[in-house]
Structure formats: C-alpha cells, structure tokens
Amino acid sequence: MCALLALAPTLSPAHAAGPAEVASADRASWPRPIDSPAGFDRASRAEILAFAHQLLRSEALDDAALAQRLRLKQVDRASVDKIRARWWRRLGDNYRLASRACAAREPMCAPAADTAALRALAAGFDAAPEPAFAAWHADAARFHRIYLDEQLRLAALFPRTSSEIDTYSAQELDGSELPDRQFLLTFDDGPTAPGGNTDKLLSALREHKLDATFFVLGQSLQRQVDAGPAGRTAQRYAGMCLASHGWEHQSHSRWPQWQDSVTRSSALIAAQAGASYVPLFRPPYGQRRADSGEFFRQHGLRVALWNIDSQDWNAKMTPADIQGRLLSLMLLWRHGTILFHDIHDKARVALPALLRQTRGAGIAWTPCRDYPGRD
Template identity: 30%
Template sequence: MWWQAAGILLGAVLGAEVLGRAAGWGALGAGSREGHRVAVTFDDGPSERTPALLAVLARHAVKATFFVTAPASERYPALLRALGVAGHQVEAHGRWHRHALLLSPWREWAQVRWHPRAGGAGPHLYRPPYGGHSPLTRLFARLNRRQIALWDVEGRDWTAEQATTLAARTLERTEPGSVILLHDGPGVTPALLDALLTGLRDRGLEAVTLNDLPTRRITFWAGLWRLASSYGA
C-alpha cells in the first residue's frame, strides 16, 4: 500500500537525520578529552570576511579548518588559495549550500563528490550543510572516500548577539577535544574569533586544525550523549 511505502520513506528520512546528524554515529566528532587541544572550524567560505579571519588567526598564531563551498570557491579563488598558503586545512562543505533532504539523489552524489582539493592527498573531509543527512548521505560519502566531519560546539555567530556574549557562551561549552563551529561570512565572526582565541589561551587550550586535533569517530555512547544534548535531556 502507498501509505506503507510512505511510512518506510518517512522512517528512513527521520532515521538519517537522527542517527546521522543528531547522534552522528560513525562520523568524525570531538577529539580526546584528555589533552589540551581544540579545533576551530569555519563553514560557508571563502567570503569577503575571510581576510579579517585570516588576520585574527595570524595574530594569534593559530591554524584552523575551513569547510568551503563550490560557489564561494569559484567566486573568490584568490582567497581559497590564501587559506592554503597560510597553512590552514581546507575541506568540503558541498557543491550547493542546501540540506541533503532538498537534493535529488544524483545532485547529492555531486554534492558529496565535490572537494576543493580533489586529487590531492587525503583523507578528504565533508561537512554536510546544516549537518543534514538524507538516507543516502553516508553511502555516498563512503563510495566517494569522504569522511563526514561534524562538531560538538556551536559559536552561533548567525544570531544577533554581541561578539563578547557569543565568545563567553562558546567557551562555557568548550572542553578539551571540542570541535567548534563558526562561519566565514557573518560580520560578528572576526571579533568573536578574537575573543574566543584569547579565552582558549587563558584556559590553557590550544586551537589547531582537525587533522592536528585529531578527531575521533563518534561511538555509540558518544552518540547517545549527543542525542540527549540535542533534545535537552
């Protein structure tokens, strides 16, 4: 019956979002909680804000990881090159900045397959826009030899809060091994980054790239903890 097929499809969609994004089982997440390193990451760039972010990172002598999109990379090729020249890790955020559930299977295949340094040394990381998953996201990532990289702390720089407030709240949630999500684009992000890096240093935490953290796969128990945190338990 059609409603049974619809129910199966809905279950697959909800399962992909809950297990793939919220729990994150099998994706790369936080690093060791026993060390003193954290990773600062940026989504959506490069953008007109990239030079300011690079200046803040250089002033603090910090390397970060940038998840870039195809349209932004094509629009700002010089800034994309600048990220690599400065020694930052550059990874993929997709051919389109659209949730996986809004893409047809063949477009999601192209979404996952694209990478700004395709053909270079791997492993190649892919961070889905919004962290969103379809029932096919993990399969496509495996077939394209991509590792999905998520995060455990959000800087929430897409809100209207002041930089100092955002930095303080981000620091409250940050632990050793945390992967912090910021965005390359919002006007508040350079000031937020400056305050955040100062706060991390004062706490004895070193900001590094994801490769240097290094990240670990999200286990069953870590995924349960992420689920509980996502739904306010």
C-alpha cells in the same frame, strides 16, 4: 549552521534570525579566574553540575509536556532517550576529569564515581554552593535551560530531521574524538570575496598563530577561481585546511543531486587547494541521509559535524554573547569541534577575546592537519 535554521527555509544563511531563544552566558558573573588548569577545572565542574541539574529536571516531562516546551508537534522519544544517556556518560567522564586535582574543601568537588552519583549531585545543585557563586548560579540556570532546549529540540527531531546532534556511524566525526581540553576551529559557508570577511579572518588567525578547517561552498569558490589568478586559493589558505560544504547551501538529506554536490565540490577544492585539502565533508545544517555512509566511504570522505555551535550566524548574538557562550560550552564539554562561519565577522572579534580569557587554562587548539580524516 545549526539544523534549527533548516526549519525556516525562507531565511538565507547570511541573514538568519534563529530560534526564539538562544543561550548566551554572562561570564562576568563567574567569581574566580580561569587562567590556570585548576581554575578551568573548577569552572568546568560548575558548568557540568548546572547543565546536569537542568537535564535531570527535563526528564520529569512526559512526551506531551516536552513537545509543548520545545514547541514541537511530537518528539522522537527513542532519540531523546538515547542522547540523554550519551550526555550522562559524557558528563560523568568530564566531571571526573575536572575533579582529579581537587584541593581540600574545594567547592563543587564531591566525588561522583558513576552516573547515579552524578545524578544525585545534580539533583542537589539547585542553589549556589557559596554566596560568591550566587550571581553565576542564577545566570547558569538560565543559560543551561535554554541551551538544553536547543539540544533537546534537535534530539526530538532526529532522525526525521538529521543534524549534528547524533552520528549515524563511527565513520562520522563530531568532535568527541578529541582528547580532553583540545578544540578544533572550523568555519563554514565561505569563501567571501577577496578582501572580505574570509581574508580578514585568515589574517586574524595567522596573527594568533592558529589554523582552522574551512568548509567551503563549491559554487562560491568556483566564482572566485573564475575571476582570480591561477593558484590564488592555495596561496590564500596557506597553513589552513580546506574541505567541502557542498556545492551550494542546501540540505543534503532531501536534495536529489546531493551526490553530485559532494563529488563536484570536493574535486574542485582538491584541485585548487593543493596541500590544504582535507577529505572531509560537512553537510549544510548537518543534514545528510542515513544511508549515505557507504557513498562517503567509497569516495574517501568522512562526514565532519561539530559539538559546539558558536551561533555566530544568529542575528540575536553579539560577539560578546558568542564569547560567553563558547567559554561555557568549552567548560561543559571539555573538548570538541567549534562551529563558526567566515561569511560573518563576529568570530574575528569573539575569538581573540576568548583566547585572552583562557590563556594559561591548559587548553589546546588542535592543528587542523592532525584532525581525523586526513591521510
């Protein structure tokens, strides 16, 4: 669950209202198909330029104006500047990848050999390049302004409030390690009771020949181990990967018992999951201590964050909203770890629709056992 929720501690993970605005995209406004690698790249260039335009505009704000826009009392300018610089590097790399096979007179395909050139293209992307893209351009401007504010808010609070927005070291994972066009599916906060959302989702994943990493809460798993037959967990998650989300859903940056939460939950999962266990830990809300790296190294674990938040935990988001948001962010970032929650049922509806929409686009779903962190 996104770190934004941690600022509203009275809300439970299952009933989260989320921020005042959440970015959802109307993919029906995009006028071209995305069912080929060339179609994916064309749409990718468009999303990159739309986000870069909003990013460039935000840089004109001073600290006071940025804090007002993000509804914060203050911003950590060093953190914001660091993350903006990282975004520009990634946007430049992604734009070049998306431009490798541009056809003659292809829209949104001007070369950008470096950050300065991309910034120049972004500055001029204040109108649709052709009339056919007008509806998309208007919707994309709205989407990327709201999405940028989601991310800038996390950046402005980091490191005082840790989150998925940045890593503390190269030992931590966030999805940027994956190759171009490759995505990892992950699900947090389960398991639900037998026959509930977790089992329905597992069935849907197997139906589509997909696997995923499930970051489970030790407390929830223990209840089901106590109530069910021996070996049920390994059988239930066969073909998937299981990792720890802590013993209970508390911020591990402020909880005195965070180390016990990590070791206790990991030991339980390793004992119950068998071959499905992977030595990863995902902190609730993405929050962990800045000095926790040595602890995780000593225990053979790696922190696994994400870079694409489906917002399926958000009460404002429908499955259709989630589908549109995910596709726009997959086009923007071109690779990464997608965050879902199996305590909610939205992924089971949104994911098959997303698979249909991207069939033939040249993307790949990384097998969970191939993800870094597994020995």
